[in-house]
Amino acid sequence: GALVYQYPRRTICKSGTSMRMECQAVGFQATSVAWYRQSPQKTFELIALSTVNSAIKYEQNFTQEKFPISHPNLSFSSMTVLNAYLEDRGLYLCGARDRTGNTGQLYFGEGSKLTVL
Amino acid sequence: QQQVRQSPQSLTVWEGETAILNCSYEDSTFDYFPWYHQFPGESPALLIAIRPVSNKKEDGRFTIFFNKREKKFSLHIADSQPGDSATYFCAASGTGYQNFYFGKGTSLTVIP
Structure with missing residues (x-):
């Protein structure tokens, strides 16, 4: 089955x-890989959408200078x-x-919790 | 403009009742509508999804009802169990590489 680590x-x-x-x-x-930030209130903020072989599209309030993303192949992305x-924090x-059909399912990774002191 | 609206923000039902969670969307070109659930400390997991070719999708106790004309869809959880207590998110997306737009979530509590 599909997994995202x-x-x-x-x-x-x-x-x-x-x-x-x-x-x-x-x-x-x-x-395609989308990066989100989930607030403590559970709201999702889309940071950017990365599609292989296309420019990464950042949402308003998020920039490449602050959240650089790499998506070099069909199995790996980093931010x-x-x-x-x-x-x-969040x-x-x-x-x-996935690329099955035109409308693929979105699978989430387990999440990376960031705490800033 | 908020693309996906979800209600209620929180819902409490007794064990065995049917929980109903509602969502509406703005963009008529959206054609994929998943529901995710998220347990404390975990990431969201895909629960069930529907495409507009049908107006109903069942998977065990979980059913999505879809109304294309009104741009609404709902998740019905039949015979709710305490283990169903979680935050549920609806989402909508178009074809290709378009973004997924998420609702703000419904916190469901099932009381034994």
Whole structure:
């Protein structure tokens, strides 16, 4: 079956430092990967949508300079939170979409929880 | 503009009752409507999904009802169990590589 591994599961970092998280799709080809941040109130914020061989599209309030993303192949994507501060706290989720048909299912990784001290 | 609206924000039902969670969407080109559930400390997991070619999708105790004309869809959880207590998210997406848009979630509590 389709699985998405995401790591690390938890990171505690000091203000101003950076955190990198990785997402690995297993059992399917992830033609697109969406990175989300889930607030403590459970609301999803879409950070960016990355499609292999296309430019990464960032949502308003999120920039490549702050959240650089790499999506080099159909099974792997990474995102870094640069210069993390308190407002960057939350659960970061990668959602990998499979290529079955035109409307593929979205599978979430386990999430990377960022705590900033 | 919020693409997907979800209600209620929280819902409490007794064990054995049917829980009904509702969602509506804005973009008539959306054609994939999944529901996810999320337990504390875990990431969201796909529960059930529907495409507009049908107006009903069943999987065990879980049923999606879909109304294309009104751009609404709902999740019915029959014979609710305490283990169903979780946060449920509806979502909508179009074809190709378009984004998934999520509702704000419904916190479901099933009382034994």
